[in-house]
Amino acid sequence: MHKTHLLIDNQDVATDDYLEVRDPGRTADIVGLLAQGTAAHVDQAVQAAHRAYAGWRDTPLSQRQALLTQAADLLAAEGPGVAELMARESGMLVPTNKAEAGMSAAIIRDNVDLATEFLKPLQVEDEASWVSVEKRSIGVIAGIIPWNAPIILTMRKLAPALVCGNTLVLKPAPTAALGLSALLKKIAALFPPGVINVVHGGAEVGTALTTHPLVRKVSFTGGGAVAKAIMKAAADSIKGVQFELGGNDPAIVLADANLDDVIPKIVGGVFRRSGQFCFAVKRIYVQRPIYDAFFEKFIAEVDRFKVGHPLAEGATFGPVNNRAQFEYLQGLAERTRAAGAELIELGSKLDASTWDDGYYLLPAVVKHAAPDLEVVVNEQFGPIIPIVAFDDVEEAIRLANDSELGLASSVWSRDADQAVAIASRIEAGMTFINNAGTSRIGQKNSPFGGVKQSGIGRESSEVGLSEYVEYHAINFHK
Template sequence: MQTAMNLISNQHRDGGSLLPVTDPGNPDDVLGHISAADKSLTDEATASAHDAWRGWKKTDPATRGEKLLQAAEQVEAAHEPIARLTTSENGMPIATTRAELTLALSGMRFFIEEAASFSFSDTVEENADWVTRIKKSKGVIACIVPWNAPIVLTLQKVLPALLTGNTVVVKPSPLASLGVTQILEIIAEALPDGVLNIVQGDIESGRALSESPLVRMLSFTGGGSTAKHIMRSAADNLKHVHFELGGNDPALVLDDADPAEAATTLMQAAFRKSGQYCFAPKRIYVADTIYDSFMMYAKKALAEMNIGHQLQENTAIGPLISSSQRDAVRALLQQAAQAGATITEMHRDDQLPEKGWFMKPALVTGVAADHPIVLEEPFGPILPVLSCSSTEDMIYEANRTEYGLGSSVWGSEKQAAAIAAELEAGFTFINRTAVTPFGYRHLPFGGVKQSGIGRENTAEVFDEFVQLHAIHGSRPSFFE
C-alpha cells in the first residue's frame, strides 16, 4: 500500500492526517493514502518554491530543458506501473490511461523543443530610440489539478511553467494522487531543491495556495464553482489566475453527415470515460432528416460497449469516480424522466459489476431543449440527443449555455467549417472528437465564457507563464 507524501525542497514531509484512496471499481479496495498538508506545511512549500525561484529564473533555458528531458526519460521507463496505478484510483479504462500517459510524455518533449526557440527578449530601434521587451518568469506558480486525467493535465501546466523559469507547487486531487505524485517526484529529483514541490490534501491546502502572497499565479483545472472561490481568494493580492474549467460540449450533426460514422464516433467519445471529462460530447443536435438513422446507429454502437472494471483490457465504460457523483447523475436522469423524456438505458442490470460506482449508459430523447440535463454539465454516462429542423436552430441551441469549451460539427467540410465559425467555443472539431498529434502542436486548449481563462498546449502556452518588462532608452547625440 502506498502513501502519497508532500514534497518540499525534495524532502518527503508528513501531513496532518491520512486520507484513503480507494478503487472506484471496487470501493472495498484501499489502494493507499495521501498525507494531507495543513496551511502551515503548504506555506512552507510556497516559501521553498519562492527561495528556489531566485536561482531557477537565472538558469539558462537550455539547461532547464536538459534537466526536464532527463526526467521525461525516467518517467517513460515507469510507464506501465504508473498507468495501472492511476487507472486503479480514478476508474478510467486502462487503455485510455496508457494513451494519456503516452500523450503526456509526447507533450513533455514538445514543450521542451518549443521552449528552445521561445524568445525571452527582443529589441526594436528607430533612429536614436530603442525598446527592449523582456519576458520574465512570474515567480511561484500553484497548480491545482483534477482526478480524471491527472497526468496529462498536470504536465501541461508544470512543464511550461518550469521551462519559462518559474517554480511550482502542485496540489493533486485527493481522489487520484498516487500515480501523478510518482511522476512529479521523478521530475523534482532532476531539478534543484525547491523548484518543484507537492502538497497533498483537499480544501485546506487548496485554500492556502490561493491565499498565499508568495503565489504569483494559480493555474487550476476543475469545476466552475471551485474556480469562483479561488478567484475571490486570489483577489486579495491580485494574483493571476489561469483556469481550464468545465464544458457542456455540443455536437452538431448536419443533414449531409454520414449518420453511421457520426453516431459511432460520438458514442465512443461521449462514454469513453463514462462522460467524466471536460470536452466530452455532452449534448447532440441532429438534423431531423437523418435523426432516426442516427439513433439506430447510436444505440447499436453503445450496446456493443463493454462495462467493467477499469483494469480489464476490454473495458470501454468504467465506474464513476464516487457514489456521490453517481447519485448526482442518476438524480438528473430521473428529473428528465419525470419531465417526460424517454430514457433508453443500453445495458441490463446483470451486466453491471457487483461492486463499484457503475451506472448503465443512457440516451435521453424527447427532452426539452432548456432542460437542465441539456444545459448543465452532467459529468456522467448520460447523453441527450435532440432533433433540429435547421442549422440556425442548431447554432442557437449550441450557444445558449454559459459553457464554451469544445464542440464538434459533422457534415461536408465546407458547410461544417462555416457553422463551426459561428459557435461560441474555445475550439471546434470537424468530423472528429479528439486532438491529433498535429492538433496537439497547433490547437490552443481552453474555453470561453465560464469554461476558462487562458489557454494550454501549443507554443502560445509559454506566454501564460511570463510577464513583460519593457526597457526604453535613447542615445543622445553627445553619446554618439
C-alpha cells in the same frame, strides 16, 4: 498498500493525517493512504519553491529544456507502470491510463520545442530609439489538478511553467493522487530541490495556496464554484489566475454526414473515461432528416460497452470516480425520466454480482431531448447524453450557443466549407470538425481553453506558454 507523503524540497514529508483512497469499482478496497497537509505545510512548500526560484530562473534555457526532456523520457518509460494503480484509484481503464502517460510526455516535448522561439525578446528599432520586449518568469506557481486526467492536466501546467523559469507547488485531487505522485517524485528528483513540490489535502490546503503572498499565480482545472472561490482568495494579493473549467460541449451533425464514419467517433467523444472529461461531447444536435437513422446506429454502437471494474478482463467502461458524482448522475437520470423524456440505458454489466460494490452506471441516451431539458442545458460529466433534433443551420448554431459555457464544440459534415463556416460562429474556445478532439499538430499548436464561464486563459501552444511569463519592455532613446 501505497502510502504517499507530501513532497517538499525533494523530500518526503509525513503528516499526522492520512486519507484512505478507495477503489471506486470496489469501494470496500483501500488502494492507498494519502498524506493530508495543512496550511503550515503549504507555507513550507511555497518557501521551498521561493528559495529555488532565483536559481531556476537564472538557469540557461537550454539546461531547463534538457531537464524537461529527461522528464518526458522518464514519463514515457515509467508512466505505464502506474497504470493499474491509477485504474484502481480513479476508475479509468488501464489502456486509458497508459495512453495518458504517452500523451503527457508529448506535452512536455511540445513545450520544450516551442520555448526556444517564444522566449526570444522582440526587438524593433528606428532612428530615434530601440525597444526590446522581454518575457520573464513570474515566480512560484500554484497548480491545482482534478482527478479525471491527472497526468495530462499536471503536465499542461508543469511543462510551460518550468520551461519559462518558474517553480511549482502542486495540489493533486485526493481521488487520483497516488500514481501521479509516484511519477512526480521521480520527475522532481531530476530538478534542483524546491523546483517541484506536492502538497495533498482539502480546503485548508487549497485556501492556503491561493492566499499565500509568495504564490504569484494560480492555475486551476476543475469546476466553476471552486474557481470563484479561488478568484476571491487571489484578489487580496492580486494574483494572476488561469482557469480551465469544463463545458457543455455541443456536437452539430448535418444531414450530409457519413454516419458510419461519424458515429463511432462521436461515441468515443461522449463516453471516453465514462464521460468524465472536460471537452467530452455533452449534447448532440442532429439534423431532422437523418435523426432516426443516426439514433439507431448510435445506440447500437453504445450498446457494445461492457461496464465493469477497470482491471476486469473484457471491461470497456469503468465506474464513475466518486460518490458525489455518482449520486448526482443517478439523480439527473431520475429527473430526466420524471420530465417525460425517454432515457435508454445501454451496454451490459460485466459482472452483475459486484455491481453494487462500486459506482457503476450503464451508459444512457436521451431520445428526442427537448432543448431546455436539464440534461441538455447542464454539463453532465458522466455517461448520459441527450440527442436533440434541429431543422436548419441557424437553429443549430443558436442552440449550440445558448449556454454560459463554451469550452469545445464539434461540427460533422462532408461539406468542408459549410462546416468551417458553422465552426466560426460557435461560441467556444475550440471547434473540431469531423472529430471530437485535437489532431497531433492541434495538440501542439491549438490554445486549449474556453470562453464565457468555461475559463480564463489558455493551456498548450505558445499562448499557453504566455500564461507563465511577465512582459518587460525596455525602450532606449538614442
